[in-house]
Amino acid sequence: MADATLSTSYTEAAVVAASKERGEPGWLTEKRAESARAFEALPMPTTKLRPWKYTDVSSLAIESFAPDAAFEPVVSGVGPQGAFIGSLAEAAADATFGPIVEQHLGSLIPATEGKFIAANAAQWQHGAFVYASRAKAFEEPVTITLEASSGAVYPRLLVVAEAASDVTVIVRCVSGEDAVLASQVVEVIAGADSNVKLVFDVDWGLGTQEFTTVRAKTDRGADVRIATLAIGGALVKQSLEGILEGEGSQARIRGVALGDGTQHFDFVTLQDHVGAKTQSDVQIKTALAGSSQSIYYGVTRVEETGLGAAAEQENRNLLLSRNAKADSDPVLEILTNDVIRCGHGATVGPVDQEAFFYLQSRGLDRRQAMKLLVAGFFNSVLSDVGDDALREEVAAEVEQKLAVASI
Amino acid sequence: MTEPILQLKGLKASIADQPEVQILHGIDLEIAPGEIHAVMGPNGSGKSTMASTIAGSPSYVVDEGQVLLNGEDITAAAADERARKGVFLSFQYPTPIPGVTMVNLLREALKARRGEEMPAREFLEELRATLSRLKMPEEMARRYVNEGFSGGEKKRAEILQMGMLRPSLAILDETDSGLDVDALRTVAEGVMALREPNMGILIITHYERILNYITPDKVHILVKGKIVKSGDASLAKEIEANGYDPILKELGLLEGATA
Numbered sequence: 132m133a134d135a136t137l138s139t140s141y142t143e144a145a146v147v148a149a150s151k152e153r154g155e156p157g158w159l160t161e162k163r164a165e166s167a168r169a170f171e172a173l174p175m176p177t178t179k180l181r182p183w184k185y186t187d188v189s190s191l192a193i194e195s196f197a198p199d200a201a202f203e204p205v206v207s208g209v210g211p212q213g214a215f216i217g218s219l220a221e222a223a224a225d226a227t228f229g230p231i232v233e234q235h236l237g238s239l240i241p242a243t244e245g246k247f248i249a250a251n252a253a254q255w256q257h258g259a260f261v262y263a264s265r266a267k268a269f270e271e272p273v274t275i276t277l278e279a280s281s282g283a284v285y286p287r288l289l290v291v292a293e294a295a296s297d298v299t300v301i302v303r304c305v306s307g308e309d310a311v312l313a314s315q316v317v318e319v320i321a322g323a324d325s326n327v328k329l330v331f332d333v334d335w336g337l338g339t340q341e342f343t344t345v346r347a348k349t350d351r352g353a354d355v356r357i358a359t360l361a362i363g364g365a366l367v368k369q370s371l372e373g374i375l376e377g378e379g380s381q382a383r384i385r386g387v388a389l390g391d392g393t394q395h396f397d398f399v400t401l402q403d404h405v406g407a408k409t410q411s412d413v414q415i416k417t418a419l420a421g422s423s424q425s426i427y428y429g430v431t432r433v434e435e436t437g438l439g440a441a442a443e444q445e446n447r448n449l450l451l452s453r454n455a456k457a458d459s460d461p462v463l464e465i466l467t468n469d470v471i472r473c474g475h476g477a478t479v480g481p482v483d484q485e486a487f488f489y490l491q492s493r494g495l496d497r498r499q500a501m502k503l504l505v506a507g508f509f510n511s512v513l514s515d516v517g518d519d520a521l522r523e524e525v526a527a528e529v530e531q532k533l534a535v536a537s538i
Numbered sequence: 539m540t541e542p543i544l545q546l547k548g549l550k551a552s553i554a555d556q557p558e559v560q561i562l563h564g565i566d567l568e569i570a571p572g573e574i575h576a577v578m579g580p581n582g583s584g585k586s587t588m589a590s591t592i593a594g595s596p597s598y599v600v601d602e603g604q605v606l607l608n609g610e611d612i613t614a615a616a617a618d619e620r621a622r623k624g625v626f627l628s629f630q631y632p633t634p635i636p637g638v639t640m641v642n643l644l645r646e647a648l649k650a651r652r653g654e655e656m657p658a659r660e661f662l663e664e665l666r667a668t669l670s671r672l673k674m675p676e677e678m679a680r681r682y683v684n685e686g687f688s689g690g691e692k693k694r695a696e697i698l699q700m701g702m703l704r705p706s707l708a709i710l711d712e713t714d715s716g717l718d719v720d721a722l723r724t725v726a727e728g729v730m731a732l733r734e735p736n737m738g739i740l741i742i743t744h745y746e747r748i749l750n751y752i753t754p755d756k757v758h759i760l761v762k763g764k765i766v767k768s769g770d771a772s773l774a775k776e777i778e779a780n781g782y783d784p785i786l787k788e789l790g791l792l793e794g795a796t797a
Contacts, residue, residue, distance in 0.1 A: 483633070484596075485633045486633045486634070486635050488595055488596065488597075488617060488633075489629065489632070489633040489635065490635070490643070491594075491616065491617040491618040491621070492593050492594070492595075492617050492618075492620075492621055492625075492626075492627050492629075493618075493621055493643065493646075493647040493650070493699065493703070494618055494621035494622045494647050494650035494651045494703075495618055495646055495647065495650050496618045496650070497618075499646060499650060500618070503635070503638055503642070503643070503646055504635070504638070506637065506638065506642075507635055507636050507637025507638035507642075507682070508636065508637055509637070510636075510637030510638070511636070511637055
């Protein structure tokens with residue numbers, strides 16, 4: 132990409148000017164400048180870094196993708212009293228919500244952490260902010276639609292759930308066939324005893340490369356669930372992380388991916404047990420047709436302070452064709468002797484031949500049998516999503532994709 | 539004369555992964571419409587291989603001979619094709635299908651068998667009726683296929699599928715194994731109640747227990763991959779009383795075979 136035209140939007144001067152032009156508050160402009168400097172200073176991740184071992188981005192230049200000025204997340208939903216659902220930029224400039232945004236934005240995922248994150252912190256424009264006030268429950272999920280057309284998009288989402296609140300956010304990702312670079316950053320601050328559910332419906336076109344970091348921090352007794360359903364995209368790399376700080380808090384991370392062609396999925400998970408009696412449960416499942424591939428690297432960490440923690444970590448990869456491949460590496464880092472249970476499991480392999488014959492003996496041909504087995508394989512994750520309409524939509528997408536996938 | 543439901547003509551079959559190991563050494567068998575046949579034999583005689591081979595399991599290859607269904611040669615047909623033509627295998631060890639409910643499986647299987655979707659109302663009515671014949675709670679149909687089922691539930695679930703799919707040939711592979719007396723009676727009575735008048739039934743069993751509830755028209759004794767003796771239901775009674783040894787001795791086959 133060395134000969135590609137590089138966008139001038141990434142320099143500190145350009146970033147600061149754009150921030151001022153948008154009329155952002157001073158503190159945000161300062162953050163922008165810092166982010167732009169970090170972006171300039173940070174190298175692209177190399178395959179020497181464990182989370183990037185199998186996703187080589189050395190030939191990718193972020194600057195060769197001009198930020199898409201027209202990109203704007205569509206945020207919709209109705210919240211209870213005191214809630215905020217809408218643009219992050221507007222919230223940042225708001226008298227009531229500005230201080231909340233200032234306090235939390237970048238607090239979990241600092242711009243200096245990595246090149247893609249720095250690019251996002253410097254470039255996001257509208258963003259989305261969901262705020263659930265104390266002890267209030269949203270009746271309906273908040274939906275955020277990310278529709279990208281070309282160039283670089285920088286979706287930014289901040290969810291702040293105050294104590295004992297309850298909110299579900301569904302992020303839908305769509306794009307056409309043009310080349311898109313999507314670098315997404317999502318921070319979730321889950322207050323004491325809050326329930327936060329976050330679902331990603333990844334249905335990008337086949338020209339899109341996604342790099343996402345989702346990090347949730349839990350206060351005492353909070354329950355955070357993150358689910359990602361990846362069907363589309365040329366390259367989807369997501370890091371889904373739960374920082375379990377508060378005693379008795381829990382995180383459940385689920386992911387399914389259905390690959391075909393040359394699709395490349397890369398999931399990283401982190402279950403960081405900081406607080407006592409924290410619980411986490413990760414399940415990532417992929418089914419891979421064509422020459423698609425999936426990479427999983429997950430760390431379960433129980434800190435010295437994570438007494439009585441319980442963690443499960445599971446990665447299953449179903450190879451539907453001879454050319455599909457998967458690499459799985461679940462890691463446990465246990466720094467205390469006092470854990471309730473800490474399990475992990477990983478499998479990579481073709482569909483169970485006995486199950487396959489069983490379905491064939493009921494009259495299902497190869498493709499019908501595969502469809503049913505894959506649908507079943509995903510079902511545990513889909514049934515956990517809890518949103519019936521979304522679940523049916525994804526089930527239909529899976530069905531459609533498998534009707535033509537090379538298996 | 540009507541065509542037999544099933545004809546095996548000199549059927550020889552081996553293990554797919556070990557072609558040098560032939561299990562069936564030439565089986566001849568003919569089941570007329572509405573007939574019930576039982577194939578009995580000591581362990582290792584090839585009973586389950588026979589069931590699987592008729593159903594088209596890729597674990598076995600046919601070396602010689604033919605399998606005919608309603609007069610049509612299906613020896614080279616894949617398992618799913620045979621099933622659509624009317625072969626049903628009730629598995630000795632039904633496989634769990636994680637995440638797939640029985641309702642889901644039945645709908646797909648019926649669609650495949652009939653070539654079109656069955657109307658939802660009709661499907662539900664039939665499912666309810668079939669479940670009740672098998673004394674199965676409706677909740678069973680919403681559970682994942684064979685996942686966490688008890689032995690008895692698994693076998694009942696197999697017969698449920700038989701009842702819904704209405705095959706022309708039902709092969710019951712050790713359907714009686716692992717069942718207590720009550721469960722066995724329910725399953726056996728279910729088979730009789732759900733049987734279509736012209737359906738051929740092939741019961742594969744080690745013990746004669748199930749034959750106390752389902753009276754076979756013919757009984758065949760399979761030893762070392764060959765049918766060594768055929769008779770009527772009284773042959774099963776003979777085995778119940780004396781075991782396989784007297785028959786094996788009479789045929790000079792006792793050595794090496796275990797009862």
